[in-house]
Amino acid sequence: MRNPRDVITSGYHFWKMVKIIRExxxxxEYSGWFLQGNVLYGSWFDxxxxxLQMKGKENFLVILYEELQQDIQATVETLSHFLGKKLSPEELNAVLKNVSFKTTKDNKMSNCSLSPDIFMDQIKGFMRxxxxxxxxxxxxxxxSxxxxxxxxxxxxxLAQDLFPWE
Incomplete structure (x- = not known):
């Protein structure tokens, strides 16, 4: 889960890059679309x-993007524990290396640079x-x-302590 204000900001730049949807x-204008749920994936709020109605169930884990940014290692360890998988130091280091924003942004399999130019404006870039x-x-x-x-x-x-953002 991510701060919806950052989701709006990210979505705005995404919509400006994708050529097959109305810019x-x-x-x-984009913020209005988002607040009304008139965006690609529907209402963030819904x-x-x-x-979050699943909160407290043993097979449900909420990870905040903000937590990833603050302490990615602790978040990876929390996820590993939730999945019942103890990572060796080598495995943990490999995960940390490969989930960094820079690595993901540079990876052609995740940065959409392999998408044809008719779909995406590659100059703007998928990951900002x-x-x-x-x-x-x-x-x-x-x-605001x-x-x-x-x-x-x-x-x-919903309990407001679920949302640490300002």
């Missing part, structure tokens, strides 16, 4: 709300920054306040 005229908090350079104060209102409405009923 948003502005960040504000998706996350439905999955891989950071958290980039939404702060895109949202205006008014957009509008987002907060919709977020509170749509995520009502």
């Amino acid at each position: 948003p005229e502005s960040f504000e 998706h996350v709300h439905n999955w 920054k891989g950071i958290t908090g980039d939404w702060k350079s895109h949202f205006t104060v008014a957009q 306040e509008a987002f907060d209102k919709i977020y509170q409405e749509k995520m009502a009923g």
Whole structure:
């Protein structure tokens, strides 16, 4: 799960890169699409709300993108433990090397550089920054306040400690 503001920001840049879908005229237009659930994968709010109803079940684990950014090794170890797999130091190092943003961005099997130019604008690149908090350079104060209102409405009923982002 990822901060929805960063999901909006990432989605905006993705939609601008993919040639086979309507490009948003502005960040504000795309943000509106997202808030209404009119994006490629539907409503983030519905998706996350439905999955979080599984919280507490033994076969359900929530990993936050922000946790990955803060301590990728601890997150990999948590996932390994959840799956019942003890990683050797060599295996852990291999996972850590191969899940880094840089490695993923450079990997032609994951960076979409093998996609034909008729589908994607390769100059813009599929993977941009891989950071958290980039939404702060895109949202205006008014957009942030509008987002907060919709977020509170749509995520009502869920424990707020599930969401560590600001």
